[in-house]
Amino acid sequence: MRCQRWGMGNSRGRGTETSAVCPGASSVAVVLVLVACLLVCACHRLPRNSAHLVVLVPKLVGIPYFNAARDGAQQAAQQLGLQLLYTGPTSADAGLQVEVLDGLLARHPGVLAVSCDDPNAVTPVLRRARRYGIHVLTWDSNAQPGTAEWFVNQVDPERLGRHVMDVLAAEMGGKGKFAIITGALTASNLNEWLGWMKRERAERFPQMDLVTVVAANDDQQLAFVQAQQLLQAYPDLGGIIGNSSAAVPAAAQAVEQAGKAGQVAVTGLSTPDLMRRYVMDGTVKTVTLWDPGKLGALTVQVAAQVMRGETPTDGMNIPGVGPVQVIAASHTIIIGPPLDFTQANIGQYHF
């Protein structure tokens, strides 16, 4: 009954055969796998000097938004002659992102630029990186304030919120009823944009009437049902703003199915891939976001400046990006105006 031997003590009562394991075959298999491993690794030559390496870490790899950022970053790195490594976790998990960052720390790159999945969880490892003498930038999503040397932000929340309201007002002729479908009520960035939309309406469009704000928790199906309900509850509704990437296509779908395309204006913040169909068939005239490709390019440009020991200055002109806004007090660099996708330009963007 001694079954606790080290190794496999289990034979589950089956008849045992006496044929010994063939060690030859195992060894051959071991060697084959090892050789395969080495070959795969050998395809990726190591940079000789990591001090000139820029590492760009997204929240997760393999989604169109971050792929677009990667492409922009690679173009910029090529122009500058910089070595760029783009790597990150395969799912949006703060713990996994920190593990990837831990490994990158040991490589001691020149600049580490991170889009933080969870600011709280990523901040300790970024602080450690700075103690090791690595330049730390954040992009797309910031760590806790004061952690990164610079935060490369997509767009100024005030400008974005006001811009979306302006777009809707232009389509509705500056008067009429409209509703807003937002994402989660707890999402701080969405709430900030929402606040600026409301303020823009109050200040500039007194004849426009915001009838209600509903939250769809970034669930496209729920947003679709809510949009249908809005259309029924307010037959004279003139417009819907989708304040999350799932809400805009859902609102467009509901308006199209109700046969109200052209009567009810739909706009908001969403990606070209999600909105292409509705923009092309005319249900939606304009949808707004920013260009993640420019975000990646700007991050690499700022990384190059930081490595050279320069300080970014307000209004500096970045090749391929344009003039950018630098807020020295909050160590933030803003890419510029929001980007509108219309029938004319949506074909150029894929994310």
Add this chain to the structure above:
Amino acid sequence: MTGTRHRPELPQPLVVGALLALFCAYVGWRSGDFWTAANWQLLVQPMAEAGLVALGMTLVIATGGIDLSVGSIIGLSAVAAAWAAQHHAGATGIALTALLIGGGCGACNGLLIGVLGLSPILVTLGTMIFFGGLAVTVSAGASFAGFPDTLLHLSDADWVGVPVVFLIFILVAVGVYLAARYSLWGRYLLHQGQSPVAARFSAMPIRSSLFGVYTVQGLFCGLASLLMVARLASARADMGQALLLTAIAGVVLGGTPVMGGAATVPGTVIGIATFYVVGNGLTLLGVPTFVQTALVAGLLLFAVGLANQLRSGRTAA
């Protein structure tokens, strides 16, 4: 019932360990950053967390069971620790809260599986969703960051250069090894895994043994959540979710048969180390994460295939 006659065999942990050593040698040759103290100090911290879960999982799997709720228990313990921190409990209070909640969750599993005799996979599937949902509800899905510095220093503390969290992991591993190998409790667990029917009809206290093993797993999850909170300086309901599959894979890679009946604790330590060292080495070599995932999965399949080949010499599988 169990054959103990001598057969030539190559224990799976040794094979995996040898592969790991070769891999380390190769990465060390390719990258000057691999054999640095800083790299290993960073590397062993997440490894210790997953290792604790895997040690508990080794015992659970040895009984022929499984615990799918570990990720949710870690999340709930971390959220409970955050709650304690918000109510100005000291580091000790926070630690006790996390361990208490972890152990309590484990005891729930143990009660349902051991005492009521329900199926482990169904019970822990249910509690995985339940504990996970509870953690999200209590925390409202938000991340909490206000832990006292005394707790956060746990991740920086070291003893002659070896991180304390790693020492905790090794101490627990030795304890689990001794318990599985020499204690009566360990023997009951293995018998349950080998033949649940025979175990039920024997005089062995199977119910309380099973209750104990799931409670211990819960405690280890609580401890892992504490280490995670210290390392990430924050708590979130979903923070342990990635550890479930890593822990199971580490146990299997180490040579514990997935059907139960045996436990190899040193194998689990080697299996978990393999995952983290290979991941770290590939990151240092600049291998894309998608390729890393595929390579690590390939390693797991290879080890399982090898184990099958080794075992087929002994059992007509």
